[in-house]
Amino acid sequence: MKNTYIIALLQLPKIGPVLANKIIKSIPFQIRSSEDLNSALIAAQSRLKRIPEFSKEVIDEAVRNAEDISLKAKHLDIHVISIYDENYPKQFLEILNPPVVIYVQGNLNTLKQKRLLAVIGAREPSKFGLEAGYNITKHCLKQGAVIVSGLAQGCDTMAHTCALENNGKTIAVLPCGLDKIFPKQNRTLAQQILEQDGVLLSEYPPGTAVQKNYFIQRNRLQSALSDGVIIIESEIEGGTMHTFKFAKALQQPIGVLHHPLEYRTIKSAGNTAILEANQGIKLDSSNAINDFISMTFDQPMRTLTAVESEQD
Incomplete structure (x- = not known):
């Protein structure tokens, strides 16, 4: 067809x-x-x-x-990949409403990598969050992780940039058409991702502008594509929490940056809540990060789970 x-x-x-x-x-x-x-x-x-x-x-x-x-x-050199094509990420079949068509720019071999890790967080993180998040991301890259994020400002930008600066690979999942890079100030970053064999991916066709509900849809794909998720910093009601919920439903390992008391603010309230509820793995040392990486990439293959989102 x-x-x-x-x-x-x-x-x-x-x-x-x-x-x-x-x-x-x-x-x-x-x-x-x-x-x-x-x-x-x-x-x-x-x-x-x-x-x-x-x-x-x-x-x-x-x-x-x-x-x-x-x-x-x-x-625009965009690959149009349907759910029936061999290049379609099989991970997306784990959700109840997988995209029937995805649009991909960049190196398809990167999309087929096995050690995919989502690194996500707030658009306006604290200085501590950015610095600690960069170190965690760099540590994961050294273990062969391909970094998945959403090209948003803040933590997403940090994650993609860290991958590029450390000769790693990264995949950006967008809430818009690939010719409508959002936010606009990350157009250069998007081009750099492509130049270093990375990938830009969207379920929306070229010409599609971002809409509010597209962010949640994008978040479900970030989680589904990845083997595990690391939360750098999030408020209680932050968009990052949507990705957390999708990852939890998929029974994925969820790593959470631990903020010492002196660095805890409303910006990290989501991190604190997740850890206090024992719903995430505390990332507070190199050993903890290593344990999380081992848990994420050495676990048996996930069983298919129908995870529903808010839109058909």
Whole structure:
């Protein structure tokens, strides 16, 4: 099945990745034209709920939009990878609503690495958080970790930069199209990631601007892609806590930077809460980091777990 028609499905109103995947799986034929797409929708309506009727004009427009997206991706050297392609990260199948299509720039071999570790945290971390986070990230890089983060300001920027400065590899998962780098001030960082065989990844097609709910969706992919998660610094209600919840549901090792009393503020309240609830591994020494790395990368393969997010 051509990826263009999978993209076209997602261009239709009220069709998200979960429903699109169900539609494709419910039909016994390949979609190779607008007519096939219409037939697939009609056939799926008898088996699945929530599929509205679409006019020929709406379907044709969705296909045209998909063709434009495919051409734009090709022009930008963006790989369009569907859930049915061999290069699709199998880790994403662990969540209930895996993206049906992802858009990837950079070295696909880096995406296939086995020792992927998410390093995440607040956009406005403390000086202690940044310095300690850099040292932890550097330590993990020496153990062969590929650093996954979200290209946001603060802790994410620190994690990606640390990887680049220490000849490591890094993957940035974005909440927007890969031609709409967010935040704008990290465009140079994004280019440096590509220049050092890293990867930019998004489930949103080129031209898609960031939206508030896309951050949570991005966070689920950061967690799912990685073998474990390290939280550098987070407030109680910080966006980082969404990634923590996804990692917890996936039963992943979760490392948490321990802040000594003199460095504890509202910015690290999330770290304190996680550790006090015994829901994370305290990272307060080189030995603790080594133990966390061993636990993360030497554990048996995870069993598939359906982890739901807030959007189809």
